Amino acid sequence: MSILGIGLLALVAFWLVENAVKNFNQFLLVTLNGITNGSIYALVAIGYTLVYGILELINFAHGDVFSWGAMVTYTIGVSWLGVASKSGVGLFALLLVALLGAAAFCATLNMAVERVAYRRLRNAPRLAPLITAIGMSFVLSNAIAVFYGFNYVSTNPILPQGAIFTIGHQAYGWDKLIVLLITFPALAGLTYVVKRTRWGKAMRATAQNRDAARLMGIDVDRAISFAFGLGGALAGIGGFAYLVYFTQGRFDLGFRIGLFAFTAAVLGGIGNIAGAALGGYLIGFIENFNSGLTWHAPGPNWTESLVFILLILILVFRPHGLLGESLSTRS
Amino acid sequence: MTDNLVETRSLRKEFGGLVAVDDVDFAVARGSIASLIGPNGAGKTTLFNMITGAYQPTAGEIVFDGRDVVGLPQHKITELGIGRTFQNIRLFGTMTSLENVLVGMHSRLTSGVFRSVFRSPRQRREEAQARERARELLAYCGLRRRVEQQFARNLSYGDQRRLEVARALATDPKLLLLDEPTAGMNPQETRAFIDFVRKAREELELTVLLIEHDMKVITQVSEHVTVLDYGQKIAEGEPSDVTSDERVRAAYLGTKALV
Amino acid sequence: MSAWRLPAVRLPGVPESSRRRVNLTLGAAVVVVLVLYPWFYSMWLQNTLTQWLPDTSTAFTILAFTVMGLGLNFVVGYAGLLDLGYVAFFAAGSYVAGWLASEQFPQVSFILGGTAPHGTPGIHLSPWLVILCAAIFSAVLGVLIGIPTLRLRGDYLAIVTLGFGEIIPQFVNNGDNIAGHNVTNGSFGLNGIDGLGFGNSVHSALGFLPANFLNEADSRWYYWTALLLVAITIAASILLRDSRLGRAWIAIREDEDAAGAMGVPLMRTKTLSYLIGAFFGGAAGCLITLQASSTSPTAFSLQVSIFVLCMVILGGMGNVWGVTLGGILLAYVNYKGLYAAGNTFNSTFGTNVQIPEYSYLIYGIAIVLFMLVRPEGLIPSARRRAELHEEEEEEIATEIAEGAAA
Numbered sequence: 001m002s003i004l005g006i007g008l009l010a011l012v013a014f015w016l017v018e019n020a021v022k023n024f025n026q027f028l029l030v031t032l033n034g035i036t037n038g039s040i041y042a043l044v045a046i047g048y049t050l051v052y053g054i055l056e057l058i059n060f061a062h063g064d065v066f067s068w069g070a071m072v073t074y075t076i077g078v079s080w081l082g083v084a085s086k087s088g089v090g091l092f093a094l095l096l097v098a099l100l101g102a103a104a105f106c107a108t109l110n111m112a113v114e115r116v117a118y119r120r121l122r123n124a125p126r127l128a129p130l131i132t133a134i135g136m137s138f139v140l141s142n143a144i145a146v147f148y149g150f151n152y153v154s155t156n157p158i159l160p161q162g163a164i165f166t167i168g169h170q171a172y173g174w175d176k177l178i179v180l181l182i183t184f185p186a187l188a189g190l191t192y193v194v195k196r197t198r199w200g201k202a203m204r205a206t207a208q209n210r211d212a213a214r215l216m217g218i219d220v221d222r223a224i225s226f227a228f229g230l231g232g233a234l235a236g237i238g239g240f241a242y243l244v245y246f247t248q249g250r251f252d253l254g255f256r257i258g259l260f261a262f263t264a265a266v267l268g269g270i271g272n273i274a275g276a277a278l279g280g281y282l283i284g285f286i287e288n289f290n291s292g293l294t295w296h297a298p299g300p301n302w303t304e305s306l307v308f309i310l311l312i313l314i315l316v317f318r319p320h321g322l323l324g325e326s327l328s329t330r331s
Numbered sequence: 332m333t334d335n336l337v338e339t340r341s342l343r344k345e346f347g348g349l350v351a352v353d354d355v356d357f358a359v360a361r362g363s364i365a366s367l368i369g370p371n372g373a374g375k376t377t378l379f380n381m382i383t384g385a386y387q388p389t390a391g392e393i394v395f396d397g398r399d400v401v402g403l404p405q406h407k408i409t410e411l412g413i414g415r416t417f418q419n420i421r422l423f424g425t426m427t428s429l430e431n432v433l434v435g436m437h438s439r440l441t442s443g444v445f446r447s448v449f450r451s452p453r454q455r456r457e458e459a460q461a462r463e464r465a466r467e468l469l470a471y472c473g474l475r476r477r478v479e480q481q482f483a484r485n486l487s488y489g490d491q492r493r494l495e496v497a498r499a500l501a502t503d504p505k506l507l508l509l510d511e512p513t514a515g516m517n518p519q520e521t522r523a524f525i526d527f528v529r530k531a532r533e534e535l536e537l538t539v540l541l542i543e544h545d546m547k548v549i550t551q552v553s554e555h556v557t558v559l560d561y562g563q564k565i566a567e568g569e570p571s572d573v574t575s576d577e578r579v580r581a582a583y584l585g586t587k588a589l590v
Numbered sequence: 591m592s593a594w595r596l597p598a599v600r601l602p603g604v605p606e607s608s609r610r611r612v613n614l615t616l617g618a619a620v621v622v623v624l625v626l627y628p629w630f631y632s633m634w635l636q637n638t639l640t641q642w643l644p645d646t647s648t649a650f651t652i653l654a655f656t657v658m659g660l661g662l663n664f665v666v667g668y669a670g671l672l673d674l675g676y677v678a679f680f681a682a683g684s685y686v687a688g689w690l691a692s693e694q695f696p697q698v699s700f701i702l703g704g705t706a707p708h709g710t711p712g713i714h715l716s717p718w719l720v721i722l723c724a725a726i727f728s729a730v731l732g733v734l735i736g737i738p739t740l741r742l743r744g745d746y747l748a749i750v751t752l753g754f755g756e757i758i759p760q761f762v763n764n765g766d767n768i769a770g771h772n773v774t775n776g777s778f779g780l781n782g783i784d785g786l787g788f789g790n791s792v793h794s795a796l797g798f799l800p801a802n803f804l805n806e807a808d809s810r811w812y813y814w815t816a817l818l819l820v821a822i823t824i825a826a827s828i829l830l831r832d833s834r835l836g837r838a839w840i841a842i843r844e845d846e847d848a849a850g851a852m853g854v855p856l857m858r859t860k861t862l863s864y865l866i867g868a869f870f871g872g873a874a875g876c877l878i879t880l881q882a883s884s885t886s887p888t889a890f891s892l893q894v895s896i897f898v899l900c901m902v903i904l905g906g907m908g909n910v911w912g913v914t915l916g917g918i919l920l921a922y923v924n925y926k927g928l929y930a931a932g933n934t935f936n937s938t939f940g941t942n943v944q945i946p947e948y949s950y951l952i953y954g955i956a957i958v959l960f961m962l963v964r965p966e967g968l969i970p971s972a973r974r975r976a977e978l979h980e981e982e983e984e985e986i987a988t989e990i991a992e993g994a995a996a
Contacts, residue, residue, distance in 0.1 A: 058745050117958055126744045127672050128961050131903065134674070134896060135957025142951030150947065255892070259756070262749070305760045308753035315746050316738045383851055409853035421848040423841050433834075434841045438853030440834050444862060447833035448826055458833070502853050 005317070019293040029170045030292035031285070036176045036245070038284020039183035043238035044261035045268070045276035045283075046190065047110070047231030053207040053271035054227045056126075057118065060133035063258015064140035065110050065232050069102045069239020070249035071144055074153055076101040077243070084156040095158070095244065099182065103236040110232025111225050113140075119221070137254075144251035154248035179241045186237050187277060190230070194273060199226050207271070256304070260287070263311040269324025278322065283307060335394075336361040336506055336538045337382060337413075342391035344377050344562075351377040353562035354391070359506070359555070364532055364539045366549045366570075369559035370582055375542045376418055378559070379508050383415055384408040396505060410438040414504030416495040418511045418542070424484035428474060428494050431483050432465040435501025465501065472497040473527070488515060496527075500535065507531075509541045513548055521545060525552045550574065558582065624817060628810035641933065644926040647809040647881075652921040653816035654878045659901030659917035660823040660910070661870030666899065667908035668836060669863035670843025671740070672748040675755025677894040678735065679728045679868040681762060683875030684885045686724035688780030690715045691880070705787040705802045717786045721876045728872020732864040740860045752892065759890040779886025786815060786880050804883065812881045819877060820914070823870050827910040830866070839863055840908070893950060897924065900953050903960055906967025916968055924949055 020027040044066050051059045077083045077098030083091060117136050121129040159178060163171030194200040205213040206223040214220050242257075243249050264283040268275025286307065291300035298306065314321060335358040344352040352374040359365045367375050380386040382393055384405040393401050400408055414435070423431050440461055446454040469479060472493045478486055483494060492512065499507060509528075513521045525548060532539055543549050549556060550570040558566040558573055560582040566573050573579055623630070628646045644652060658680065665673045688694055691705075693712035706714040715723070739750045765774030774780070785804030787793075793801035803811040830836045838859045841849035850856050879885045897920070905916025924946075932945030960967070 056745075058749060117962070120962055124965070127670070127748075128965060130672065130745050130748060131899075132958050132961040134899075135954045135961065138896065138950045138954030139958065142948055142954060146948065146951065259752075266749075301764045302760070305757045308757050311753050312738055312750050315742055315750055319742075319746065385847065385851065404855070405850040406853050406855040409851065415851055417848065417851075421845050423844040423848065425844060426837070426840060430837055430840075434837050434849065434854065435852045437834060437838055437841075442834050444830070444835060444866070447835055448829050450829065454833070498852065 015296065016289065016293075019289075019295045019297075022295050025170070026292065026294065029172070030288045032172055032176070033292060034285035034288040035281065036179050036284070037287060038281035039179050040238045040241055040245075040280075041257070041261045041264050041283050042277040042280025043183060043186065043234045043241070044257060045264040045280040046273055047235045048262050048265040049268070049271055049273055049276040050203075050227045050231040052265070053273075054203060054224055055118070055122075055129075057129050058133065058262065059110075059113075059118075059228075059231075060130070060258075061113055061136040061140050062110070062231065062235060063254030063261065064137050064144070065106050065113075065254070066235040066239045066242075066257060066261075067141060067144055067249070067251060067254035068109055069106045069236035070243040070253055071148055071153065071239070071251075072105045072236070073098050073102045073240040073243040074148075074155065074249055077158070077240075078155045083158050087160065091158075099237065099240045102240045103233040106236030106239065107229040107233040109140075110228045110235070114225060114228040119224075137258075141251050141254060148249075148251065150251060152248045152250045155243075157247055158244050175245045175247075179245050182237060182241050186234065190234065190273070193230065199223070203227050203230075260307055263307050263314075266311060266319075267314055267321055269321030272321070272323045275321055275323035286310070334361045335359060336396060337540075338392075338394045339378070339382070340392040340394070342378070342381065342393065343389045344374070344381060344386060345389045350562050352381070352388075352559075355559070355562070355564050357557055357564060359538060359540050361538055362532070362536070363554045364528060364541070364552055365555040365557070366541045366543050366553035367557050367559065368543055368549060368573075369565075372561075373559040373582075374562040375559055376510060377562075379415065379510055379542065382408075383413055383508065406438065409502050409504075412503070412505035413508065414499035414502040414506070415508035416492075416499050416510055416512060418514070420491050420495055422483040422491060422494055422498070425482055427480050428469060428483060428486065428490075428497075429462065429465050429479045431494055431498050432468055432501045433461055435498040436461055436465065436503075439501075439503050468497045468500055469494075471531075472500070473523070489520060492516070500531070505536075505538060507537050507539045509539065511542050511544065513543065513545050518547075521548060524548070528552055546574065625814070628808065628813055632808070642926070642930045644922065645808065646813045648925050650809045650813040650816050650881060651878065651925050652918055653813065653820050654874045654881075655898070655921040656901070656914060656917035657816070657819050657823050657874040657877075658871050658898045659905065659913050659920075660820070660827055661867045661874065662898050663827065663902050663905075663908065663910065663913045664830075664839075664863045664867040664870075666902050667913065668831065668839040668843065669860055670839075670907075671860060671863065672744065673751045673864075673867070674748050674892070674895050674899065675735075675751035675753070675758075676867070676871055676898050677755050677890045677892070678758040679732060679871030680875035680878075680894060681758055681887075681890040682728040682731050682868075683724035683872030683877075684879040684889070685762065685774060685780065686727050686872070687717075687720055687876045687879040688774075688783055688885055689713065690720045690723055691717055691784040692780055692782050694775065694780055705784045705789060714784055716789070717784055717880055720880070721873055724876030725869045725873040728875070729865045729869040731872075732868025733861055735868075736861045736864040740857055740864065752895075755892060755895050759887050762890065763887040774887075777887060779884055779888075781884040783879060783883045783885070785883065786812060786877075803881075809881060812877075816877060819873060824910055824914060826866070826870075831908075831910065835859070835862060843908075896950075897953065900957060903957060903965075904967055909967065912967050919968075920953075928952075 044062065047062050047065070048059060051057060051062070077095060081094045081098060083094050083098065086094060113136055117132050118129050121132060157175065159174040161173065163173050164177055165172055194204065202213070202218045202223045203226050205216065205218055206220050207227075210220055213223065242253070260283050261280065264279030265276045266279070267282060268277070268279030287303050290297055290303050290306055338358040340356055342352055342355045342357070343350070355374075355378065357378070367378065369375055377386065381388050382395070384400065384403055384407070388401055391401075392399060395408070395411060395413065398411065400411065403411075423434060426434070440457055442454040442457055466476075466479065470476075474490055474493050474497065478490055483491065486494060492515075496509070496512070499509075513524055516524060528539055528541075529552065531537055541548070541553070553570055556567065556570050556573040557564060558576075558579050565578050565582060566576045627649060631643060631646065631649075658676070661679070662673065662676050665671050665676075690713050692714075693710065695713055696711035698711075698713055701708065701710070701714045702716060702719070705717060735751070735754050739747055739754070742750060762774045763777055766772045766776030766778075785802045787802035787804075788799040790801045792799055800806050800811060803809070838849065838854045841852065841854055842856065842859060846856065901917040901920050902913055903916075904920055905913030907913075928946045928949055932943065935945060936942055
């Protein structure tokens with residue numbers, strides 16, 4: 001790592017320490033928020049990285065699959081099952097149903113997008129599937145608007161309101177905790193599927209060397225579909241977490257979150273699943289430190305710019321990200 | 332003391348853990364026709380790529396025409412006088428033959444944005460001259476007038492190979508690198524190619540370096556042969572010496588290939 | 591091949607020389623109609639087809655956006671670089687208009703041939719000069735953006751340009767307090783921007799040339815200015831395409847490594863495409879703002895970048911006439927067609943569907959369909975068709991040969 005990089009990190013570290021010292025409670029809370037938001041970014045980022053690893057395609061529409069996850073959660077959970085007015089064990093059972101519904105829907109949606117829009121373009125010049133993905137992104141997000149309108153769709157708080165614990169004057173409630181409760185098992189489940197199951201292995205093999213995988217008898221189309229399905233499911237879970245936490249959703253949700261999640265995937269090393277998760281949490285921290293810390297923070301107005309500048313810096317100076325391998329043929 | 336147009340000293344290229352070119356000292360005498368041979372994967376094209384600036388060496392020096400060229404951008408090296416063809420033909424498929432050759436002349440032409448937009452007399456003259464020269468090159472390389480306006484991807488295989496050479500010659504090189512130029516050619520075409528290389532060397536004052544597998548070409552046209560195997564130079568000298576060298580025969584796995 | 595060759599209108603059985611004459615006549619007719627459009631509209635067409643035909647203000651917007659499409663064509667169509675942040679140049683040009691032709695900087699009072707009355711605070715350059723400044727500023731911005739961006743490949747380039755397309759509007763939005771200075775007036779945007787015009791002195795001499803276009807009854811003078819800008823951009827596109835630089839761009843698009851090996855300086859050539867694309871994008875953005883008299887950050891979003899990209903795709907990337915047609919068509923649909931269609935739909939079926947709200951759904955579907963079925967666009971260049979389809983190659987070769995022989 002270059003002197004410049006180390007210098008920057010030192011500066012950031014110093015800034016964090018200063019803030020922690022000046023207002024520890026705030027710092028702690030902001031960190032927790034960072035982990036919470038970061039979980040959602042991690043879930044979505046993994047979807048990007050799975051698809052990029054296997055197709056070398058940036059699935060622009062992935063963020064909008066996430067939006068669908070949130071909206072479907074609303075429909076199943078709030079509209080059909082009325083979770084906003086339930087409590088206790090019954091509530092969690094119904095939420096589970098909504099969660100599974102969102103995951104299944106988004107998995108199917110992502111696989112359908114691949115089948116319809118990307119499959120035919122597998123041998124086309126590189127830019128063609130990317131442009132198609134952009135088109136698909138607009139289709140998916142505006143399709144949400146067709147069904148749900150252009151305005152926010154919101155619900156009464158779903159989870160019990162009280163704080164589980166307080167830090168200073170700020171409360172950490174169920175709505176945030178549930179995000180963690182969902183994410184960690186999801187990540188664990190993902191790790192199991194990718195490392196231990198037949199389909200996970202087929203997917204990884206196809207990502208490493210498509211022709212060799214084909215020669216080994218792997219159905220490459222199915223492996224790719226699997227990657228999309230898996231990524232979609234995670235996006236759906238992320239969407240569920242978002243809806244339950246923020247209690248509202250909108251058709252263009254996926255744009256900002258999708259771009260942040262993509263940055264996370266690149267930051268961690270595109271194609272690397274652990275990297276995507278790591279990147280997700282880092283972006284979560286960056287977002288929350290920037291808006292939550294008070295000492296010399298640029299402020300929430302600048303969050304997007306900060307994240308994009310970070311993306312640009314990574315791609316220019318360290319395109320293989322934190323955990324990826326350097327694969328350049330030029331030095 | 333031979334005057335070497337290009338020389339490499341302890342040239343090395345590593346890709347991660349793989350050593351593609353392993354401390355190679357290599358030279359091509361000015362005005363000569365030389366060959367670089369070796370089994371597939373020996374590092375020949377990698378060596379070419381380092382000479383043209385497409386790859387940066389991991390270590391070592393490359394001296395071209397008395398000048399150290401390591402680290403120079405590719406287009407600068409082309410400007411200094413190195414032209415090349417590719418092993419798998421890399422023409423600009425949707426440009427015409429003429430346009431392909433004109434692109435080769437890019438570094439020898441001077442018209443920039445303003446002169447092009449306002450079509451200054453100098454630019455128009457330069458374009459006309461360039462087109463004339465391009466036509467000459469196409470003819471020189473054996474392409475009929477008819478193919479001038481055809482898309483490169485529609486040409487026959489033989490014509491595509493000729494066009495690649497014409498395009499490389501358009502860069503007005505001192506050193507011409509030909510990467511497996513006779514692949515896929517029948518004996519007559521190969522003979523014609525050998526004559527062409529000799530003629531071009533004389534008339535255009537070139538130095539030619541070929542990567543080749545065809546022994547006829549190697550023995551008939553080269554004055555000097557260098558053999559690579561697993562990235563290392565294992566032999567060099569006149570064709571007859573090299574072809575009878577035990578190590579070379581062993582590298583090629585059997586003597587059939589050398590007969 | 592003539593530099594001014596229009597796409598051949600295919601009339602079977604008509605010999606090449608006559609075909610040429612037909613093309614030229616058609617072309618001349620189109621130009622005449624375009625120039626006289628404001629009169630056609632106000633005098634004859636307004637009553638009958640007013641639903642479907644754009645008024646001069648809308649027609650102006652359509653042409654201005656077409657300029658942007660042609661500008662992006664240099665980057666995406668010629669050099670093959672997928673730029674998803676083109677809106678940044680629109681914003682740059684727009685804000686230069688605000689800086690150099692409004693009361694944004696009341697500390698200064700500098701009037702140079704501007705259309706504002708004497709003594710007005712702020713900088714007021716001649717708006718024609720402002721357009722040039724906007725174009726140059728935008729071009730410089732293009733070079734700056736290019737420095738980190740253009741060394742990246744394909745999809746990474748796309749994402750980074752998208753990032754810039756997001757960062758710049760955010761800077762604009764937060765620009766009311768940059769080190770204590772109000773540069774962009776933040777989310778309020780800039781207002782009271784001068785109009786284009788010929789100024790009072792010219793107007794006194796030649797009465798038919800208006801002093802300030804904003805004071806005219808309709809936007810016809812803006813329309814004619816935009817038409818002129820379209821013509822300039824088309825000319826520049828064709829002249830550059832058939833030159834050393836144009837060949838270098840297409841070579842890079844085809845095979846970047848081979849282009850480099852042939853002596854094409856990659857970074858410089860790509861940067862030039864950015865520079866020129868940005869130049870025209872900035873000019874268009876400035877012109878639009880001079881007509882609207884105000885600008886604000888909400889106008890600059892990813893959607894605009896995609897909208898302009900759509901024009902280039904629709905038009906067949908790299909094909910000047912195709913992109914012109916595609917641009918006009920798409921901008922027409924967006925600024926007039928969808929509204930008219932929506933009204934007709936609603937009045938026929940008694941519904942209240944706001945079709946224009948779903949415009950991006952339609953454009954998204956259009957992009958996907960075009961990429962899957964007809965990636966070479968509406969009027970593909972022969973080159974592009976060859977690139978994307980295996981068939982029809984002999985036909986094309988003959989066409990070119992005929993053209994060369996003529």
